[in-house]
Amino acid sequence: MRSPEKRYLRPAACIAGAVLAMLTLPFAAPARADTYPSRPITVIVPYPAGGGTDIVARTLTGLLEKELGVPINVINKAGGGGIPGQTAIAHAKPDGYTIGVIASDISVYKAQGLADLTYKDMTPIGQTNELASGVSVIEGSPYKTIQELVAGIKAHPGQLKATGASPGVNWHIAFSGLMLGLGLDPSTVTWVPTQGGTAGHLDVAAGNSTFSTASLAEGRALIEAKKLRPLAVMAKERLQLFPDVPTLKESLGIDWTFALWHGVVGPKGLPDELMNRLSAAVEKVATSEAFRKPLEERGFSLVYRDPAAFRAFMASDLAEMERIFVELDKMKQQ
Amino acid sequence: MKFGDGLIGLFIVALGVAVFGQAQGFPKVADQFYGPGLFPQIIAAGLVLCGAILFARTLRTAPAASFRVDAVSWRGNRRGAMSGAMVLAALLAFVFLGDTVGFPIIGFVTLVAFYLWLGRRLPVALLVAAGVTLALDLLFRLVLHVPVPSGPLAAFW
Amino acid sequence: MDKFIAALDLVAQPETLVTLVGASFFGFAIGCLPGLTATMAVALLVPMTFFMSPIAAITSIVAASAMAIFAGDIPGALLRMPGTPASAAYVDDAYEMTKRGEAGVVIASNATFSALGGVFGTIVLILAAPTLADFALDFSAFEFFWLGALGLSCAVFVAGSNLVKGLTSLMLGLLIATVGMDYTTGHPRFTFGNVNLLEGVSFIPGLIGMFALPEILRSLLSPGSVGTVAQVTARDAWRKTWDAGKRYWSRALCGSVLGTLVGALPGGGADTAAWISYAGAKKMSREPEKWGKGHIEGIVAGSSANNAALSGAWIPAIVFAIPGDTITAIGIGVLYLKGVNPGPTVFINNGELFYAVFIVFILANLMMFPLGWLAIRIARLVLRVPRDLILPALLVLSVTGAYAIDNDLFGVWILLALGLTAYLMEENGFPIAPMVLGMVLGKIVEQNFMQALISTNGNVLGLFGRPIAAVLGGITLLVWAIPLLRWGWSRLRPAHATPRAAIED
Numbered sequence: 001m002r003s004p005e006k007r008y009l010r011p012a013a014c015i016a017g018a019v020l021a022m023l024t025l026p027f028a029a030p031a032r033a034d035t036y037p038s039r040p041i042t043v044i045v046p047y048p049a050g051g052g053t054d055i056v057a058r059t060l061t062g063l064l065e066k067e068l069g070v071p072i073n074v075i076n077k078a079g080g081g082g083i084p085g086q087t088a089i090a091h092a093k094p095d096g097y098t099i100g101v102i103a104s105d106i107s108v109y110k111a112q113g114l115a116d117l118t119y120k121d122m123t124p125i126g127q128t129n130e131l132a133s134g135v136s137v138i139e140g141s142p143y144k145t146i147q148e149l150v151a152g153i154k155a156h157p158g159q160l161k162a163t164g165a166s167p168g169v170n171w172h173i174a175f176s177g178l179m180l181g182l183g184l185d186p187s188t189v190t191w192v193p194t195q196g197g198t199a200g201h202l203d204v205a206a207g208n209s210t211f212s213t214a215s216l217a218e219g220r221a222l223i224e225a226k227k228l229r230p231l232a233v234m235a236k237e238r239l240q241l242f243p244d245v246p247t248l249k250e251s252l253g254i255d256w257t258f259a260l261w262h263g264v265v266g267p268k269g270l271p272d273e274l275m276n277r278l279s280a281a282v283e284k285v286a287t288s289e290a291f292r293k294p295l296e297e298r299g300f301s302l303v304y305r306d307p308a309a310f311r312a313f314m315a316s317d318l319a320e321m322e323r324i325f326v327e328l329d330k331m332k333q334q
Numbered sequence: 335m336k337f338g339d340g341l342i343g344l345f346i347v348a349l350g351v352a353v354f355g356q357a358q359g360f361p362k363v364a365d366q367f368y369g370p371g372l373f374p375q376i377i378a379a380g381l382v383l384c385g386a387i388l389f390a391r392t393l394r395t396a397p398a399a400s401f402r403v404d405a406v407s408w409r410g411n412r413r414g415a416m417s418g419a420m421v422l423a424a425l426l427a428f429v430f431l432g433d434t435v436g437f438p439i440i441g442f443v444t445l446v447a448f449y450l451w452l453g454r455r456l457p458v459a460l461l462v463a464a465g466v467t468l469a470l471d472l473l474f475r476l477v478l479h480v481p482v483p484s485g486p487l488a489a490f491w
Numbered sequence: 492m493d494k495f496i497a498a499l500d501l502v503a504q505p506e507t508l509v510t511l512v513g514a515s516f517f518g519f520a521i522g523c524l525p526g527l528t529a530t531m532a533v534a535l536l537v538p539m540t541f542f543m544s545p546i547a548a549i550t551s552i553v554a555a556s557a558m559a560i561f562a563g564d565i566p567g568a569l570l571r572m573p574g575t576p577a578s579a580a581y582v583d584d585a586y587e588m589t590k591r592g593e594a595g596v597v598i599a600s601n602a603t604f605s606a607l608g609g610v611f612g613t614i615v616l617i618l619a620a621p622t623l624a625d626f627a628l629d630f631s632a633f634e635f636f637w638l639g640a641l642g643l644s645c646a647v648f649v650a651g652s653n654l655v656k657g658l659t660s661l662m663l664g665l666l667i668a669t670v671g672m673d674y675t676t677g678h679p680r681f682t683f684g685n686v687n688l689l690e691g692v693s694f695i696p697g698l699i700g701m702f703a704l705p706e707i708l709r710s711l712l713s714p715g716s717v718g719t720v721a722q723v724t725a726r727d728a729w730r731k732t733w734d735a736g737k738r739y740w741s742r743a744l745c746g747s748v749l750g751t752l753v754g755a756l757p758g759g760g761a762d763t764a765a766w767i768s769y770a771g772a773k774k775m776s777r778e779p780e781k782w783g784k785g786h787i788e789g790i791v792a793g794s795s796a797n798n799a800a801l802s803g804a805w806i807p808a809i810v811f812a813i814p815g816d817t818i819t820a821i822g823i824g825v826l827y828l829k830g831v832n833p834g835p836t837v838f839i840n841n842g843e844l845f846y847a848v849f850i851v852f853i854l855a856n857l858m859m860f861p862l863g864w865l866a867i868r869i870a871r872l873v874l875r876v877p878r879d880l881i882l883p884a885l886l887v888l889s890v891t892g893a894y895a896i897d898n899d900l901f902g903v904w905i906l907l908a909l910g911l912t913a914y915l916m917e918e919n920g921f922p923i924a925p926m927v928l929g930m931v932l933g934k935i936v937e938q939n940f941m942q943a944l945i946s947t948n949g950n951v952l953g954l955f956g957r958p959i960a961a962v963l964g965g966i967t968l969l970v971w972a973i974p975l976l977r978w979g980w981s982r983l984r985p986a987h988a989t990p991r992a993a994i995e996d
Contacts, residue, residue, distance in 0.1 A: 042481060049534030055824050062538040073479040077898045080689040081672060084899060115686060161946060168677045192946050193675050198813055202757060206631035208946050221812030221834040294828040336918055346659055353666060361678055366949045370673035370680055373937045377665045384659040417711035421886060425907045428890045432900050441887040448883035466884045470891055480895040
């Protein structure tokens with residue numbers, strides 16, 4: 001078990017291990033499929049420690065270490081909206097010793113003109129999970145169902161306020177897609193920017209914004225404490241944690257779904273043999289009970305996609321995001 | 335380096351004006367008076383005000399010293415000036431060569447150079463520098479998993 | 492009572508106790524190193540917690556974070572290099588005391604008052620968590636804006652002897668805080684096309700640069716000016732701390748109350764708490780002229796506040812699963828992982844487990860005494876090493892720390908740029924403290940201001956539209972109005988005071 005604490009308690013073992021590692025590493029052959037992996041793997045997380053991606057990555061790597069039999073170091077290369085970190089993954093040596101855990105942000109960089117970085121710069125290894133968007137209002141709000149809320153939006157243009165993220169970021173896209181799906185102009189609802197989904201839920205709970213489109217999982221305790229009332233989830237099926245909350249399809253009859261996702265990728269040009277070894281290990285861990293339980297408790301839905309399916313999914317996600325941004329631009333110009 | 339308050343005041347005013355100008359180009363939120371530029375413009379106004387007061391006050395109280403530039407801590411102190419230049423050189427080396435040459439090598443060279451310059455004998459300099467470099471590298475890279483770039487040493491580490 | 496005994500039993504498990512000691516040492520080591528934050532200490536522990544019992548897992552998080560925040564004071568005191576942002580408020584006082592040979596007193600006080608603040612916060616957490624969490628829920632952008640503005644007003648008190656230079660420094664700090672993607676539109680501001688600046692100027696490398704680099708430069712430019720001073724013995728250190736406690740117990744109490752409250756507000760945080768407590772205590776102090784020159788009072792106020800805030804942050808975390816900072820964000824993750832779901836019913840459903848957590852909080856804070864004792868020993872050793880050997884090593888350590896925060900060389904750029912700026916500013920009589928305050932609070936003030944403006948469609952009066960906001964706004968305006976009125980009054984009656992003295996005070 002590689003833990004800083006144990007190491008501290010056993011300095012002798014630590015030093016011995018370090019010496020051993022130093023002696024053996026120079027002889028580590030270049031990555032070959034039959035001996036791979038033979039030395040520690042680095043997993044880059046493009047977000048800070050403690051965030052959603054970081055939690056997924058650390059839960060995953062703890063189990064992946066056992067599966068691959070080598071230590072895995074999680075590195076938070078944070079800041080810059082995830083761009084420097086994701087660029088570092090894309091530009092890493094494709095030797096299988098540097099991989100990364102990325103989030104759905106990669107689909108919006110190009111559409112927003114922030115960076116020329118897409119899934120095409122990566123080798124997909126496996127998608128691990130999703131976090132579906134939801135709609136929630138304050139307990140005691142006059143809107144008891146999603147249909148009533150939509151009627152309210154139509155009846156009072158410019159008066160309702162929605163929240164959950166900064167503009168152009170995940171939950172705001174969820175909101176924009178919902179409005180466009182209903183055939184409404186998103187600018188008829190004021191978007192109150194907040195720093196992340198939990199802050200959005202708080203803004204609703206404090207009685208400022210009318211509704212939030214952040215994931216219900218981020219407001220789970222507030223919902224259980226009867227401070228927030230969930231109206232809908234933007235997923236294909238109802239969520240296990242919130243079985244009474246209808247999907248948009250059931251309640252409004254529209255097809256729009258939105259979820260934040262996480263997955264494991266390597267740099268572009270990762271050889272197939274190495275990728276297969278990694279994806280087999282990721283599949284085994286990502287579908288295991290030990291991974292599922294803690295993440296489902298946090299509200300993530302486990303969605304495993306193999307490399308080919310993950311690539312196709314990221315391609316459609318990119319196209320969908322570009323469509324939303326084009327439509328938003330069109331609305332703005334009118 | 336000491337600058338007269340008059341010079342500093344002018345610089346602050348110029349900075350404020352530049353920030354204000356930049357911020358004018360920022361978009362607005364939904365055609366309102368506020369947007370990303372509002373806060374920087376308030377700060378810019380504050381800078382201009384502070385700079386102007388600084389300028390005006392020094393002209394009133396000590397006009398002679400207002401525009402002086404005085405390298406008081408460097409002049410007649412070649413040792414000190416050299417040490418300062420070495421600090422800068424070391425930082426620039428880390429910034430520009432950090433990824434290729436690696437932290438341990440730059441750190442070691444920096445330490446040896448400083449110890450020799452500050453009057454330590456060569457064996458002491460080499461020994462202490464090697465010890466500090468090794469300790470920092472073990473601590474950050476191995477214990478704390480910080481991926482400190484090792485440069486060409488990566489092959490042996 | 493039954494629950495309490497069951498809780499004691501949980502804590503007395505060898506696994507829990509070993510974890511407590513191990514995690515404390517680990518957090519202590521991380522906190523001592525500049526560039527490594529309490530958050531990082533906790534994140535490194537997460538994979539470990541998979542294999543621990545629930546109580547041991549939570550123990551490791553609580554103990555490591557509390558100790559890291561306390562230990563952040565130590566490099567600040569010894570080397571003028573605050574280990575965590577929460578220690579930056581009183582670093583000058585601490586460093587000046589070390590130069591006088593009182594490093595031991597500083598560390599003993601840090602340990603004592605950190606522990607007091609932490610225990611106080613825990614007691615509030617036990618007694619009033621649900622009520623306080625409900626109160627914290629009433630805080631929205633409007634209230635946070637005024638809270639931030641009130642914090643910024645503190646700049647006046649830490650501005651030093653020249654008010655205009657202090658305010659200039661504050662403006663520079665605020666300006667630095669605006670760098671990066673704007674939060675209302677996503678427009679990149681002052682980034683000059685650099686993606687590393689999109690999320691703003693990374694705070695920790697900046698902090699290392701602003702405090703450590705000027706000190707290194709000054710010491711090297713004037714060799715011999717800083718000789719090694721005989722340091723007080725450990726026994727004297729604790730005795731002087733006891734005296735400080737008797738003298739300034741009210742500061743410790745105020746700091747603890749304030750820290751707990753600010754910590755309980757999501758987004759408040761230990762660094763904001765420490766700054767407001769430090770500045771507020773200076774305002775109230777009978778000897779404000781001694782501040783910043785090695786006065787223990789500010790250390791008492793600041794270190795009790797930052798550890799109290801750490802305990803306070805668990806209030807919304809446990810009651811509503813709302814993380815006030817990144818540490819509790821990870822902590823909540825661990826709670827869920829262990830099947831202990833936070834929520835208003837935890838006190839009923841998981842009673843003994845939560846009482847056990849509270850006992851651990853208190854034990855973790857008490858661990859600061861033995862570790863503080865150890866730190867004083869280490870400090871005496873460190874301070875005995877000749878300066879010419881320490882300074883270059885410090886430079887390399889600073890660079891490594893600045894790199895470590897985002898694992899990116901850009902951190903070293905920030906260190907260099909802000910370090911040189913700070914050096915030039917201090918050479919020319921501009922204090923650094925207001926700049927750091929501006930960087931800490933700039934984003935909080937601006938984001939909440941914009942969020943409030945957008946919510947009211949640009950109605951500025953709307954900032955007073957909610958009851959708590961109106962009260963906080965009123966206090967802020969008073970803080971600004973009173974000195975202005977006084978100044979105006981003295982202007983009108985020049986016989987009593989000269990106007991210039993009023994500005995320069």
